[in-house]
Amino acid sequence: MTTLNYIPFDSHVHFRRGAMLRTVVPYTARQCWGAVVMPNTATPHILTPDDADAYRNEILFASHPVVGENFVPLVTGYLTPKTDPIDIAHGYKKGKWHGMKVYPPGATTHSNEGVAARDLLTHPALPVMADIGMPLLLHPEVNALHGDIVDPYDRERLFVDTLEELLYRYPTLRLSVEHVTDEATARFMMSYGKTGQVVCTITAQHLLFDRRDLHEDGWQPHLFCYPILKRKKSRDAVIALATGGFGFVSAGTDSAPHPTHAKERAAGCAGGVFSAHIMVELYAQAFANAGALDKLEAFLCVNGPRFYGLKPCPGTVNIVESARAIDAMIAIEGGDKLRPFGFHEDPSKAFKLRYRPIFH
Numbered sequence: 001m002t003t004l005n006y007i008p009f010d011s012h013v014h015f016r017r018g019a020m021l022r023t024v025v026p027y028t029a030r031q032c033w034g035a036v037v038m039p040n041t042a043t044p045h046i047l048t049p050d051d052a053d054a055y056r057n058e059i060l061f062a063s064h065p066v067v068g069e070n071f072v073p074l075v076t077g078y079l080t081p082k083t084d085p086i087d088i089a090h091g092y093k094k095g096k097w098h099g100m101k102v103y104p105p106g107a108t109t110h111s112n113e114g115v116a117a118r119d120l121l122t123h124p125a126l127p128v129m130a131d132i133g134m135p136l137l138l139h140p141e142v143n144a145l146h147g148d149i150v151d152p153y154d155r156e157r158l159f160v161d162t163l164e165e166l167l168y169r170y171p172t173l174r175l176s177v178e179h180v181t182d183e184a185t186a187r188f189m190m191s192y193g194k195t196g197q198v199v200c201t202i203t204a205q206h207l208l209f210d211r212r213d214l215h216e217d218g219w220q221p222h223l224f225c226y227p228i229l230k231r232k233k234s235r236d237a238v239i240a241l242a243t244g245g246f247g248f249v250s251a252g253t254d255s256a257p258h259p260t261h262a263k264e265r266a267a268g269c270a271g272g273v274f275s276a277h278i279m280v281e282l283y284a285q286a287f288a289n290a291g292a293l294d295k296l297e298a299f300l301c302v303n304g305p306r307f308y309g310l311k312p313c314p315g316t317v318n319i320v321e322s323a324r325a326i327d328a329m330i331a332i333e334g335g336d337k338l339r340p341f342g343f344h345e346d347p348s349k350a351f352k353l354r355y356r357p358i359f360h
């Protein structure tokens with residue numbers, strides 16, 4: 001058995017809005033005391049401090065029946081070419097939002113209103129954010145270059161120059177490189193990572209799987225997410241980063257729910273893995289595989305909140321060995337269905353969980 005002396009925190013999660021939000025928030029609230037919530041809500045995105053306020057209230061309303069007042073959503077804003085730096089600073093100082101998220105247009109789900117890498121470097125928000133210490137969260141992918149579509153497996157490594165350029169231009173900027181998947185980004189973090197200033201998050205699927213798993217049996221839509229799973233060499237580099245005991249690396253599930261009709265269809269597949277229901281189980285399994293369960297507590301509970309200026313939340317979580325499988329689909333009000341990661345109608349194909357967290 002492994003014991004955590006703090007409650008987990010998810011540094012990167014998608015809740016959506018409405019019926020989907022009401023369905024998924026309880027899963028995160030049961031395992032985490034707080035989470036950094038992504039702003040690509042699409043209907044519309046979280047564009048202003050007032051949007052952030054309303055969104056926070058919607059999340060609290062959904063978590064209340066499960067954990068009462070005990071859930072802390074840190075809402076982020078969606079950076080567009082038009083975002084006003086004054087709005088950004090005002091919302092940050094009032095505690096309405098806790099960072100600005102950048103999506104290169106076309107790089108991922110609901111990213112079309114975002115900011116391309118080359119425009120980001122001169123966005124008027126950046127000097128203001130560097131000045132007030134407000135985090136910039138990056139989806140680090142280049143999807144188009146010189147008018148051509150970039151190979152999905154190269155998108156992340158081609159963003160590394162932008163990361164270096166950002167730090168060169170704004171040495172005090174606080175950056176969170178979201179969901180590291182490529183060995184080039186892992187290398188960048190090993191050289192530039194700095195607790196409290198240049199940090200990154202890592203998902204469970206990028207620790208447990210690589211592209212061989214994505215292409216198993218032809219194609220696994222429920223392992224398809226942005227950035228795409230890379231080859232084993234990259235996965236190994238990401239595992240080394242996650243389990244290396246660095247204060248600048250934290251768990252961010254990137255749990256990204258899509259109804260099954262958007263993932264299981266004749267053409268196209270929405271990117272995103274819904275993993276919030278088994279966050280602790282998956283990370284524990286990945287750290288156990290690497291013989292690094294002693295490094296799990298800092299990664300899962302301490303490093304994430306620290307970057308956002310919060311103390312870790314004391315509590316006891318016993319992680320016990322216990323084999324099980326996810327045994328049911330999740331129904332969403334209105335008739336949609338959500339496939340929880342790991343569930344398969346054929347039990348022999350369901351993901352085999354090896355751990356179970358017991359919260360005290």
Ligand code: NCD
Binds near residue numbers: 040109224225254272
């Ligand atoms: C995320 C989503 O569905 O919102 N999808 C994903 O594949 N990761 C967007 C994102 O985090 O890039």
Ligand code: ZN
Binds near residue numbers: 108178226227
């Ligand atoms: Zn992303």
Ligand code: ZN
Binds near residue numbers: 012013038254256
């Ligand atoms: Zn995400």
